[in-house]
Amino acid sequence: MSEENKINKFENPLYAKREVTGPDGEVFTVDPIKDYFSDARPKVHEPNSIPVIENFLNWARSESLWVLGFGTGCGSIEIPPLITPRFDAFRFGVQMRPTPRQSNVFIISGYLSIKTLKRAIRSYEQMQNPKYVLALGSCTINGGMYFDSYNTINRLDQYMPVDVYIAGCMPRPEALLAGFNKLKEFIKAGKGEKANDYARNFDWYKANQKKIIKDWNMPDYNW
Amino acid sequence: MDFDLKRLGFTLLGLLIVLNWGLLMSAIMRKMGARVARRYGIPWRQPWVDLVKNYAIRSQITHGVMFYLGPVFRFSGGVGIFLFMPMIIGSKLWLNYSFQGDLVLIMYFQFFGMLGMALGAGEGGHPHSAIGISRGLSQFTVIEVPLTLAILSLAIQYQTLSLVDIVEAQQGGFQNWSMWTNPFATAAGMLAILGIMGHSPFNLVKAPNEIPIGPPTEYHATFLGVLRTNAAVLHVVEAALFMNLFFGGATNWFEFIIKTFLIYFWSVFVGVVFPRFRIEQSVSWFLKVPLVLGIIAIILFM
Numbered sequence: 001m002s003e004e005n006k007i008n009k010f011e012n013p014l015y016a017k018r019e020v021t022g023p024d025g026e027v028f029t030v031d032p033i034k035d036y037f038s039d040a041r042p043k044v045h046e047p048n049s050i051p052v053i054e055n056f057l058n059w060a061r062s063e064s065l066w067v068l069g070f071g072t073g074c075g076s077i078e079i080p081p082l083i084t085p086r087f088d089a090f091r092f093g094v095q096m097r098p099t100p101r102q103s104n105v106f107i108i109s110g111y112l113s114i115k116t117l118k119r120a121i122r123s124y125e126q127m128q129n130p131k132y133v134l135a136l137g138s139c140t141i142n143g144g145m146y147f148d149s150y151n152t153i154n155r156l157d158q159y160m161p162v163d164v165y166i167a168g169c170m171p172r173p174e175a176l177l178a179g180f181n182k183l184k185e186f187i188k189a190g191k192g193e194k195a196n197d198y199a200r201n202f203d204w205y206k207a208n209q210k211k212i213i214k215d216w217n218m219p220d221y222n223w
Numbered sequence: 224m225d226f227d228l229k230r231l232g233f234t235l236l237g238l239l240i241v242l243n244w245g246l247l248m249s250a251i252m253r254k255m256g257a258r259v260a261r262r263y264g265i266p267w268r269q270p271w272v273d274l275v276k277n278y279a280i281r282s283q284i285t286h287g288v289m290f291y292l293g294p295v296f297r298f299s300g301g302v303g304i305f306l307f308m309p310m311i312i313g314s315k316l317w318l319n320y321s322f323q324g325d326l327v328l329i330m331y332f333q334f335f336g337m338l339g340m341a342l343g344a345g346e347g348g349h350p351h352s353a354i355g356i357s358r359g360l361s362q363f364t365v366i367e368v369p370l371t372l373a374i375l376s377l378a379i380q381y382q383t384l385s386l387v388d389i390v391e392a393q394q395g396g397f398q399n400w401s402m403w404t405n406p407f408a409t410a411a412g413m414l415a416i417l418g419i420m421g422h423s424p425f426n427l428v429k430a431p432n433e434i435p436i437g438p439p440t441e442y443h444a445t446f447l448g449v450l451r452t453n454a455a456v457l458h459v460v461e462a463a464l465f466m467n468l469f470f471g472g473a474t475n476w477f478e479f480i481i482k483t484f485l486i487y488f489w490s491v492f493v494g495v496v497f498p499r500f501r502i503e504q505s506v507s508w509f510l511k512v513p514l515v516l517g518i519i520a521i522i523l524f525m
Contacts, residue, residue: 045281060275063268085261093269098435101443104276128443129282 033219041221042199045129047190054190061104061130062187063093065180068103070123073110074170075136081173094180100126105183108162110170111139111152117159118213124160125221129195132163132187134179141165158208161194233316238305238456240476245455246270248484252491259495270455277448286346286441293343294442294449300336301453304329304460311479312390312472323385326374329464330367333419336453337363340438347441355437358502359428365509366418366425372517373412377468379524380405386464390472400471407520409469413489414513418505419461420487422494425505462486 017031048054071079082089083096097103100123112120124133135156138144143154156162163186166179186192198205202221210216250270257264266272285291307325311317341360344352378384380401381392393399402409418425428437439450462483466472470486473479500508 043282057275057279060272060279063266064272064276088257088262088264090257090265091263093266093272095265099440101441102439102447128280128284130280 042125042129042195042202044196044199046196047193055188058187058190058192061192062184065092065094065105065132065183066097066103067094067105067107068100068123068127069096069098070100070106070120071109072112072116072120073137073139075107075109078136078170078173078176079107079109082176087173087177089177089180092177092180092184100124101128103127104130105132105134107134107136107176108140108156109136111137111144111146111149112156113151114153114212115151117153117209118218121160121209122218129199130192131195132183132192133160133194134176134183135162135165136171136176136179138167138169141167144169153212159205159212161197161205163192163194230316234306234319237310237317237319238302241305241310241459242452242456244480244483245457245459246274248458248487249455251484252487255491256495270451274448274451277443277451278445280444283444283446286348289342289346290441290446291343293340293346294446294453296339296343297336298449298453300332300339301457301460303332303335304464305456307332307386308460308463309387309390309467309472310463311475312387312394313474318387321385321387323383323388325386326378326384326389329386330371330374334363334367336457340450344438344441349440351434351436351440352438354434355428355440359438362418362425362428362502362505362509365506366415369411369509369513369517370415370419372514372521373408373415374468376405376408376411376517376520376524377401379521380408386467390467393471397471401469402471405469405520405524407516407523411513411517411520412465412469414516415509416461416465416486417490417493418509420458420490422490424493424497424500424508426494427499427502427505430499458487459483 015032017029017033019027020030021027048057067079069079071077081087082094089095094105100106104127106120106124106127108120124131133156135141139146139152140156140162143149143152146152147154153159164179164183166175168175171179183192206220247267247270250265250267253269254264254267306320307322307328309318309321337360341356344356377389381389383389383392389401393401393404397403421429429439430436439447442450463473463479465486466479466482470482473482
């Protein structure tokens with residue numbers, strides 16, 4: 001590991017905000033951290049005001065669920081069977097995407113350690129509005145068998161808004177498919193607006209997140 | 224050339240037909256892939272629903288001007304090929320804007336979209352995009368070698384660079400198709416199309432389960448919608464290019480649909496049978512058999 005990477009980016013003097021003189025004598029300010037992140041707060045994006053259009057768009061959103069390939073805890077082993085012949089989630093318009101930018105559904109598949117929570121929050125915030133969260137397993141509801149663990153969270157909805165809970169330890173892939181169908185019903189009914197809830201209650205969520213993540217070395221919001 | 228409203232209208236209608244045919248064809252092919260894997264597969268409407276969903280995403284972020292222009296360049300590359308591609312031979316209205324020497328322009332447009340995409344994805348700043356671009360451009364460069372040799376061979380054979388002339392020279396029965404009169408160029412071209420279509424042996428660049436999907440890693444929402452629209456158009460016009468070059472073109476839309484389907488099916492058929500090549504394997508593969516076939520095709524007609 002190089003010397004540069006050993007230090008936290010936010011404390012590294014190399015990345016500090018500073019004045020730089022250009023080759024033609026022009027002085028300008030550079031803030032290298034800004035090249036990596038943005039601190040813009042999330043915005044509330046209201047649904048389309050014409051009900052017919054919004055219903056049609058919600059139908060399209062519910063029939064085209066792109067799932068972020070992000071596995072946490074033991075539940076991540078229940079996701080790969082979804083694309084095998086036995087369960088075949090493609091029938092329901094569920095497809096896997098490797099990048100948070102293109103995904104709409106985030107499956108928190110089981111217990112979430114504090115270290116992973118940090119990554120989960122960053123991935124969630126990189127997803128675009130509208131976005132949905134499926135919480136898989138008891139651990140996301142009340143901590144499950146890890147309720148008194150020192151390094152896992154107990155209630156997921158303190159840290160990010162959850163659309164559908166799938167109870168069980170572990171829920172089988174059939175339960176996950178049932179959860180997808182429940183999520184589709186919610187979206188078609190116009191209830192899939194949790195991304196806007198996150199933007200509205202942003203300060204509350206951020207305070208909860210910072211309460212449990214001690215080494216908060218990232219910007220408050222990174223798109 | 225005089226401005227002709229009727230001709231413009233027919234060209235736009237052709238674009239609409241080609242777009243929807245491309246989306247339907249991608250659905251059929253994904254369903255075939257699913258059946259090979261013993262799955263039921265996606266619903267027929269999935270490509271259209273995905274498009275609507277992508278265009279309907281409410282928030283978007285940008286990384287700069289080039290990030291915007293990347294999908295625009297890519298789309299203009301696809302539509303550019305369409306504009307200069309004769310669709311139906313024998314009908315003045317479906318010839319689009321093809322002219323003498325359009326073959327050179329089409330070859331240029333094939334690379335134009337790739338380069339625009341490279342600039343745009345580069346500004347996205349994601350390391351996976353940069354790796355994807357270098358892989359994609361190096362693979363496409365070697366795909367172009369046998370393809371260019373095959374097209375040059377046809378140009379020497381028919382003494383023209385106009386697609387319409389090439390197609391008209393093949394009329395009057397299937398025995399006149401370049402497939403029979405110039406089999407080596409056809410073989411080189413049909414091997415090159417495997418790489419152009421981007422199915423399995425040569426889909427390392429964009430496969431979702433490689434380094435996350437390569438160049439479009441940062442593209443989302445409308446950007447991705449434009450890229451997917453372009454992909455649907457591009458698959459049909461590439462198949463139409465090969466139909467015009469080697470298989471006698473089409474004299475009506477029914478023939479057009481059958482022939483483009485079979486040409487596209489060839490790449491899918493190979494795709495479901497063969498596993499994925501690494502990038503250096505695919506580069507060296509294109510520089511072996513297809514290159515030799517292309518050189519033989521050139522020598523035969525010198």
